[in-house]
Amino acid sequence: MLAEAAAYPVQPPSGKERRFPGNKAIWVGITAEFVEFALMFVVYFISRYHNPDAFRQGPELISTTAGTINTFIMVTSSFFIARAVGAMKAGRNPASLRWLVLAMIVAIGYPIVKVLEIQWNIAHGIDGRAGIFYTVYYYLTLNHLVHACWGILGMGWVLVRMAGNAYSSEQHDGLEALASYWHATDIIWLALFPLFYVLA
Template structure:
C-alpha cells in the first residue's frame, strides 16, 4: 500500500518545504502519551481485578447493555473517521468541507453522551451500580474516565470549529491535526474498553 505522508510548507513548521512532517505539535503528542499511560494504568487495575475475581468478570458483562457499548463504539469510530476527513479537507484548503466533517464529530460526541446517559439510567433501573461488585466498580471507573475525555474533546472541538470557520488553519494545520490526534487517542482507549468491559466473558 502506497504511503502518502502529508507535506507542509515553511510557514507551518520549521521543516523544509515538501518534507513530510509528523501531524500535530509536540505538546499534543506528550498529552496523548500521558492519556495512554493513564488508561494503561486503569487497564492494569482491570487485569489484576479480573485475575482475583474471574467469576465476577465473567458474569458482569452479561448484566450490561451491550448494544449501548456497541453503538458508542460505532460513534467513536465514526468520530475518528470524520476528524480524519476534516484534516485532509483542511490540507486541501477546503475549509467549508472541513467544517462539515467537524460537525460530524460533534454529532458523534453528542450521540455518545446521549447513549451514555440512557445506559446509566438503564443501569440504575437494573441495579447496576458502582457498589454492586468489583466488576461494576471497574466498569464505572473506566467508562467515566473515558467520558471525561469525551467532554474535553467536545470543548476542544468547539474551539477548533470556531478557528476553522475563522480561517485559522488555511496554511498552518497543526491546531486541527492536534485535535484530531487527541480524538484518535480517545478512540483508541475506547477500542480497548469496549471488548474488556462489554464482550469478554
C-alpha cells in the same frame, strides 16, 4: 490542554522533514492519557485475575447495545475528523468545516448514550457497589467519558477557529492536534469495549 494546543500551533517544518501531526503540546497530553489508562488497565487485569467469576458474569447484565452504539459513534466521528483534516490539507476549507461539524454532532451522541446507559444500569441496581466488575467498569468508562468530553469541547474550539479562517492548507496544526487527540480517545474505547461488553 486540547484548546491550548489548538490555539497555539507550531509552524510546520519545511521540505520533507518528518513530524508528528499537530504539535508537541497535544502529544504530551496524549502520552499522559495513554499512561493513565495503562495504569487503569493494570487495575482491570489484576481485578480480573483475582475475581474471574465476577468478570465472566459481569458483561451479561450491562447493555451490549449501548456499548456497540458508542463504538459506532467513536469510529464514525474519527472518520469524519480524518476527512476534515484531509479536506483542509487539500485547501477545501468549507468542506473541512462541514466534516468537523458532522464529527461534533456524531461525537455528542457519545455522552448522551453513556448517560442513558448509566441511568438504565442504576435503575436495574447496577452501580459501583454491585460487585468488583462494575466498580472497575465505572472507574474506566467514566474516566474515558471525561476524556471524550474534553475532545468534544476541543471540537467546538477548533470549529470557532476554523470559522474565523485560522487554518489553511499550509497551517492547520490545531486541527491535526484535535484529530490526534480524538483518535487516541477512540483507540482507548476500542480497547474498553471488548473488555467490558464482550469478553465473558
